[in-house]
Amino acid sequence: MTLTFLSNLFLYLLPLSLIPIIIHLFFKKKPKRILFSDIRFIKIATKYVTPKKNIRQWLLLILRCLILIFLCLAFARPVGYISGFKSEKSNKQLAILIDCSYSMGYLDAGKTRLSKAKELALNLIDRYSDKLKQICILSFSDSVEQYSGLTNNTGLLKKFVRDINLTNKGTSLIPAVSFVYKIFSEFQNSDQCMIIITDMRKNLLADEVTIENIDPKVKIVFVDVSEEKSQNVFVKDVFYSGLSSTFRISIFNSSDTEQVRTLSLFIKDKNIFDGLIKIPPLKEFNYEIKSTQASNDSEELWGKVQLSFDNLPSDDIFYFSFPVERAKKILVVDGDPKLGFNINSETYYLNTVLSDKEYGNFVIKTYNPNEFNNALNLEKYNVVFLCNLAELNEKTLRNLLCETIFISLGDRVDIRKYPDWIKENITNIVEREVSFSEKQSNTGFFPDLDQFELRKIIFYKYFKLNNLNSREILNFDNEDIALIEKEMDSKDIFIFASTIDRDWTNFPSKPLYPYFLRTIAEQKYKKQQQQNRFILDINEPVAYSSRKPIKFFDLTDPDGKKLQPVINVGPEETSIVYNGTNIPGIYELKFNSEKGTEFKHFAVNLSKKTAEGELTKLDWELIVQIFKDSPKTFIEFEKTPENTVEKILLILGGKDLTRIFFVIVLVLLGIETAFRKVL
Incomplete structure (x- = not known):
């Protein structure tokens, strides 16, 4: 025995x-x-x-x-x-589940774990197809990839196993196991078994997960095809600061020893950096590289970061594509310049806040009302601040070449000389002490607002605003509106109820003030960045939206193959969407617009959210907890598939001797x- x-x-x-x-x-x-x-x-x-x-x-x-x-x-x-203890059930089903997530590409002694899993599956088919009525093969990653169907046709099963390929996805056993339980439920009074061939990584099963349709009669055999200790280093993320022209590269070492790797940085196809780095064990390590490769006329910076290849080469490369953040042009028109824009003027406070290069890259130009009204051809600006102006001309506002207009009110304002679509939101002046409310509506416009002491900001006078045809952004503690947002000709218009100098408030002396103005100045850029993402995970869609009409477009994958995206032409914008990003690399979108031929590059990477590169073993106790009522066992891969098959045979043909x-x-x-x- x-x-x-x-x-x-x-x-x-x-x-x-x-x-x-x-x-x-x-x-x-x-x-x-x-x-x-x-x-x-x-x-x-x-x-x-x-x-x-x-x-x-x-x-x-x-x-x-x-x-x-x-x-x-x-x-x-x-x-x-033992002789005489053979199962009396003649109807038998065997399901072989093969993990094909990208961690199965790990090389053990020159052979991938998926290759070992496929060899084992082929041996099982050879040895036991005559003793088992039906066998099915299922490949899985974070979902069921392929299913052969239950059959006793060994030729068909072997071909199916040989055709299984690595995916670029993470791992989750739950969809595959649930699928097999559903198939097995169609057969009554059967001897059924699942053989799960995997590398037993910790994200195979999530903590506190449950499977509703578990059948306790189904035997489960886990076969671990990985070696005892696995060493892997992978690039987790890449960040780029346009202000300092610095790449920050996040690298994770999942090994229990210090690792030495060569780190390379490529911009487009040009290698601009090579260096030897040491990564401490079981830690995330950040490395910074300064680069000035972004040309003055370039709108994006794309390429890849690459480590010298280890036993799992697929996660040693991280592709990136960053829009190049140019200096934002700001125009300030001060209706109360106070003797040449001196220390008490709104111009002074705006210049002080926005000229700090550590927090943003702004180029500021100032006008008084006469210069503003007499300017024949205003250049294009990102943001225009109109501060305490006595009057505003409808035509002037519409002719402004900008993305955002911020209007702050004050004692110089004659609301009768403002356009009707602004006048409808402004009523009378209120003289009372108020602060910003600490219970702001959840607009998400100022995400860090709760980090500031709002009660210490005092307003003595302000215009009472309403939210007609607008969106409330900020409120005072008496529930009056402090800031609203409107839209005109694709421009975002903000109306602030008080001044942004010290005439009606102590706001300029408080820490919230710089954050408030910089958020206003950058909100359009950040909104565009959220709308068009250029660094994606596998299977996330390539999506690009433009308010400019697109006449012609061409999308190619990393291998140069032309793709067929979907284009949607709306009244305000045109969007291009492609859903088949199944290989990592740089996807290039080429299109014609009013500017001429434009290019956008999208970097697609293996998903780091799944932690697939962290090769920590799954705790067997978690398996015991999830499959607590099922007969289950764990087998390590032997030196040859044949030896492993012998162990599995004992479970498939044996008898439970517990009693x-x-x-x-x-x-x-x-x-x-x-x-x-x-x-």
Whole structure:
């Protein structure tokens, strides 16, 4: 008889069987000294009685050790093949689940784990197709990839296994197991088994996950095709700061030893940096590279970061594409310049806040109202600040070449001389002390607002605003509106109820003030960035939207193959969407617009959210918890697939001997009790 065990963890308790021996050796009773007249006859009796008693004591000791041994083995759920114990069920189904996530591309001794899994599956088909009625093969990653169907056609099954390829996806066992349980549920009174061939990584099963349709009659065999220790380093993320022209590269070392790798940076197809780096064990490591490769006329910076290849080369490359952040042009028109834009003017405060290069790249130009009204051809600006102007001309506003207009009110404002679509939101001046409300509506416009002390910002006067044809952004603590947003000719218009100098408020002296103005100045750029994402995960769609009409477009994948995206032409914008990003690399979108021929590049990477590159082993206790009512066992891949198949055969053709082992424990307990009474 050959044994294997369904609950291997209990085998680690076998050393406990030595407890009786330890107690016997280290806890002997010390003999008592008793004065006696003559012990000659006792010595003679001892020669004949003591040896027999010692033999009985050692036999009792062995019995107690055997009881503990068989008890541990019984809890480990032994399975063995004994003549006469064959399964009576003739209808049998075997499902072989093969993990094809990208971590299965890890090289062990020059062979990928997927190759080992496929060899094992082919051996199983060869050896057991004559004994099992039906076999099905299923490949899975984070979902079911392919399914062969239940069949006894070995040729078809072998071809299916050979055609399984690595995917660029993460791993999740739940969809695959649920799929097999559903297939098995169609067969009654069957002997069914799942063999799951995987690298047993920790993200195979998520914590606290449950499977609703588990069938406790289905045997589950986990086969681990990975080696004991796996070493992997991967590029987790890449960031770029246009202000400092610096790349920050995040690298994770999932190994338990320090790793040395060559790091290379490519912009477009040009290698601009090579360096040797040391990555500490089990940590995320950040490395910075300064680069000035972005040309003055370039609107994007794309390329890749690459580590020297290790045993899992697929995650050693990270592709990137960053829009080049140019200096934002700001026009400030100050209706109350206070003797040449001096220290108390709105121009002074705006210049002070927006000229700090650490927080943004702004080029600021200032006008007084006369210069603004007399300017014949205003150049294009990103943001125009109109501060405390006595009047605003409808035509001037519409002719402004900008993306955002910020209007702050004050004592110079004559609301009668403002356009009707602005006038409709402004009523009378209110003179009372208010602060910004700490319970702002969740617009998401100022995401870090709760980090500031809003109560310390005091407004003494303000215009009462309403939200007609507009969106509320900020409120005062008396529920009056502080800031609204409107739209005109694709321009975002903001109206602020008070001044942005110190005439009506202490706002300019508070920490919120710089954050407030910079958020206004950058909101259009950030909105465009959110709308058009250029660094994507596998299977995320390539999507690009433009308010300019697109006359012609061409999308190619990293291999140069032309793709067929979907184009949607709307009244305000044109969008291009492609959903088939199944390989990592740079996808190039070429299109014609009013500017001429434009290019946009989209970087598609293996998903780092799945932590597929972290090769930490799955805790067996989690499997026990999820499949607690199912017979299950764990097998490590042997040196050859044939040896592993032999182990699986014992489980497929064996009998659960748990009850027999418990009976043996009871018999031994009975013998031990009888023996103890004799002593």
